[in-house]
Amino acid sequence: MESSKLLSLLRVCTSANSLRQAKLLRQRILAVGLQNDVVLCKSLINVYFACKDHFSARLVSEDNIDVQSDVYVWNSLLSGYAKSSMFNEALEVFRRLVNCPFCVADSYTYPNVIKACGALGREFHGRMIHSVVVKSGHVSDVVVASSLVGMYAKFDLLGDLVQVFDEMPERHVASWNAVMSCFYQSGEAEKAMEFLDRMERCGFEPNSVSLTVAVSACSRLLCLERGKEIHKNYVKRRLFESDEYMSSALLDMYGKCGCLEMAREGFEHMPRKSLVAWNSMIRGFVGKGDSKSCIDLLSRMIIEGTRPSQTTLTSILMACSRSSNLQHGKFVHCYVIRSFVEADVFMNCSLIDLYFKCGEVKLAETIFAKTQKDVVESWNVMISGYVSVGDWLKAIEVYDQMVSVGVKPDAVTFTSVLPACSQLAVLEKGKRIHLSIRESGLETDELMIGALLDMYSKCGDVKEASRIFESMPKKDVVSWTVMISAYGSHGQPREALHHFDEMQKLGVKPDSVTFLA
Template sequence: MDILPRLRNRNIMIFCCGKMNKNTCYNCINNSIPEGKQIHSQTTARAFVVSTISLQQNTLINMYDKCGNCMDARKVFDKMTEPNVFSWNMILAAYRRHRLPQEVLTLFRQMQQTDVQSDQFTFSSILPVCASTGTIEYGMEIHKRIIENGFLSDIVVVNALIDMYAKCGSIRKARKSFDKMPQQNVISWNAIIAGYAQHGLVEEALETFKQMQLAGVKPDSATFASILTVCAKMGALEHGMEIHLRVVESRFLSDTIVANTLIAMYAKCGSIQKANGLFNKMPQRNVVSWNAIIAGYAQNWLTENALEIFKQMYLTGVKPNSATFASILTVCAKMGALEHGMEIHEKTMESGFFSDVVVVNTLIAMYAKCGSIQKAYKLFEKMPEPDVVSWSAIIAAYAQSGLVEKGLETFKKMHLAGVNPNSASFASILLACAKMEALEQGMEIHQKVIESGYLLDVVVVTALIDTYTKCRRIHKALRLFGKMPQRNVVSWNALIGGYAQNGLVENVFNIYKQMHLAGVNSDSSTFATVLPVCAKFGAFEQGKQIHLKIVESGFLSKVIVANALIDMYAKCGSLQKARKLFDQMHYPDVVSWTAIIAGYAMHGYRNDVLKLFEQMKHSGTNPDHIT
């Protein structure tokens, strides 16, 4: 049957459907590859003028691309005698849509060798590929071509350029491109704010956000999402609350993306009550909203609440995704709740996530942390193609179970399987060495780290520092620390923890001071490491100073920090301060109750101890063996 007349009767120019838009083939709308191929075979047998042939071929490329058939789109393109810029743009877009970045870059190089001049659409398509692959050198070459072709004044192209530089790690070049723009739109501002966010430059991101408002550019949902992510990442609660006010003023609170980011920000800053309040007021919730509140409870160690929310999610008919299962399985791992974990495992199978690599990796970690190493290994064994994360998870499983030799054996098998270790793999195996104080094996892994070129990786070097301090080789740890080109808060925490473990009290306080002088802010782990030292050695004055720092930093709402403070005050003889802190807690956990009960017991207040114990049981918190 000749179907061309039927298409023409629909007012379609050659094969382009005017009903949708002039670049969309009628058959693409119905995703009809067989019918599209039929048109293709009919049209190739007919005579067209050159310009009409080009239009026909471009439309066919578009049809095959939209129908998910990149191979046939390429075949059409390769047969073109004179592909124009539109043809090149379409085939580049097809490969980009099908997530084939290397093919996009190769095609672009081929295009540069022809007489066809790139336009703004070519550049705005190729730059995101450079961003996703981190090929900054190639991105810089394209930057030169943009200048040569006179597209540096095109706002879409420059926005893509800013994004590319930021994602490739050159925030300075991104800012330089931004500052040179004759006019910036909301996307330009979002790109540079997101760039600062990716690099953890909180002050710069917040300052740019203020400049954006002074320039009269109204923030959109992407702006708020970026700036709130910065606040969440750095635990900047006060800044986050200021942004919340701007969200309300700008009437973006009903925007699901913004509301979800606000929930995540409050949760990560330890203000779970505010996060929960926002969640309950949401007119519409998607799976990301549920994931944010579940992760929020998990991050704040409110594991029972997280499990309860997960049940509610099911009852409301919202289907969990891999991120939901990853969050809730992490909760089960934290609780050591094997039965709950096994129930969730069944649900992953019912929901069709049994082969999802992210979910399986989290299941392996959950079983390992719940002491079921056999189940963890069984899952790993069944994986058709375990990735580097899977290998790291099973190595970490052996590490947590104290099976150092098994961990090292698996690490060697990983090498034989042709999977190169990443920073997580090294960190996992070093955890095993640290836990078992296996110095020789740790030194062996140290050598592998050097050979693999990971000696500049902050995560790996931090794990090495931890291993050496646990093996009482503090001088080796200090040497590694001194050679680090970049140190983050985790690196400082590892050294502080090492000195604390080795009973070197003065060194603990000295390193803590040096860390602040270096401009690195403490996190909850820092405070949770330093405060027990104050408690153990009765360093009351230092403890009070650290308390002030905690209040300034906004970490008092973190349960782990509040618990360490209660314990410190109780052990330093200030039971009144300990009780005041406990009474101010919104969600005391089993550790909080145990700390205050232990405080009263230590001071001989028998009746108060028994009264608190009863209150604990009535609150729904189950005592553990320590209580």
């Protein structure tokens, strides 16, 4: 009777997160000699973890040899550490369990251990646990096998993941979801859709998680018809539209596929509009460069009590930049200042880009002066901004400053600064940048090759331009036109006409610029 009463009180402590009461109950348990009661020990561990007193939770098992013979206590410790994201501690508990002569791990032990290996990126340990699970026969447990699928997903080992999944004697919807999510997150949206089809053929009913992944995959693939089909067959019929993530995924899909009216219809019918939903709706208008609709949505969300995030504001600034709408851009910038929003590097870059697009160079420079200087993105947006307004010298000057302060240029930096060299015909500077590109291992980048070809041809080094052109794995109409123009502009008309003939023989269709060259 005493045991049942104590257990009930411990459960109340867990719900209320009352550490003080739990410690008083622990003293009572010791006083009445129930410290070996496994159920009470498990409950004590749970309440200590709920109250974040991890030290006391560990002591419950360490202080009592009799309790250590029961795997359920070990499992409670493992579960507590895993739920608290204390994965190193979880693996240490498992090591102690393996070395414990009185106890053997069971199917409830392994999911938390496997989760810890995946979270810590310990592939070697994960494979060892996998082999132990196979030998012990626990791999036939659907939860254990699903945990292995999740672990290999964390390691991005898609082959191993599919092998474990295919060998599962029994599956549930969560197993299918884990595989679909893994393929989607690895950029293989088509594979995610294939597994949805397989899931349906095997008679499994997709849940809101499955459908959210599937709709997100349709969004990435711009597959509107399949997205509409999923919406019609599952979402509307099963009232999944009340699911926040499902609704936001649908808004995102319709927005990216250009069906903004359908997105708006779904948005207006949402009983509760989360920040994710507002952002999804705004992103749809960003794609169209419709800054007015974005500003209208921003005003609405503020009135309706949802605070815009940095992502919201950065997205709207991108729309203002695309439409070159200075008034809308300044409205957002003023909101950022008035609301004491701490602008991150992406928001500042969006503001710089906006002001360059609107010809407000001084404002762009003012923002840059306050922006984080140890990230390449800040410098890139300034270089490309100066190029966009035709201030080639400034673009090269910013590039030199960037290198002098120790920020390593990336592919975007080089493809932004090379056009400035082209316009100024500063061949020596272009060659030095080419050397930096080679040292960075970026010379094979397709856009980089095009930028180098343009630079050498405009700077008059036709020989080097020809070498780069011949090394190109794929030659499009732009690259052929650049070479024809280079030969024509530098006194080699026969070579220009030869390249024009070769271009047509290879099936590349000339455009008006080609004919002009």
